[in-house]
Amino acid sequence: xxxxxxxxxxxxxxxxxxxxxxxxxxxxxxxxxxxxxxxxxxxxxxxxxxxxxxxxxxxxxxxxxxxxxxxxxxxxxxxxxxxxxxxxxxxxxxxxxxxxxxxxxxxxxxxxxxxxxxxxxxxxxxxxxxxx
Numbered sequence: 354x355x356x357x358x359x360x361x362x363x364x365x366x367x368x369x370x371x372x373x374x375x376x377x378x379x380x381x382x383x384x385x386x387x388x389x390x391x392x393x394x395x396x397x398x399x400x401x402x403x404x405x406x407x408x409x410x411x412x413x414x415x416x417x418x419x420x421x422x423x424x425x426x427x428x429x430x431x432x433x434x435x436x437x438x439x440x441x442x443x444x445x446x447x448x449x450x451x452x453x454x455x456x457x458x459x460x461x462x463x464x465x466x467x468x469x470x471x472x473x474x475x476x477x478x479x480x481x482x483x484x485x
Contacts, residue, residue, distance in 0.1 A: 390442025395423045395481075396463055402479040419467075419477060421452070 402419035406412045422430045427437050429447065436450015443459040456472065457465035463481035466474050 389444075393440045393442070394427055395438075395440060395445065395459070395465070397423050397425065398463075398481045398483050400465065400479040401482050402467070402477055404476050404478075413478075416477065419479065421479070423481075 399422050400420060401415060402421075403413040403415045406414050418432070420431070423438075424430065427439065429436055429438055429450065429452070431451055433451035436447055436452060438445055438447050440446075440459075445457040445459065445465060447453055447455045456468040457479065458468055458474065460466050460478075465479045467477040467479065469475050
């Protein structure tokens, strides 16, 4: 029994020294995910893509031909057909299908910013409208 206590105390000391949150505590500090990070997926649903408008008219201008739908198994659909995507960290790339090669950066739980060929942000913002 004494050996069990020593093992438990040693384990607890190692965990505390490593800075691991205690049971019931949540670490709310979210470090940005680097490109090439862990494989992830986007929430399923229809994504409406738009450009910024101006103060004299609509706040945004929908670009219908850029809209797409994210479904299961890392798949997407557009008016031209379907394909697949891969998401590493916050970077999403359409890997097959009509939009093959297009790149996006996740900027919110339900938003993607389209990137140009150099990987720089464009003005096009795609926002999830709803699930499935």
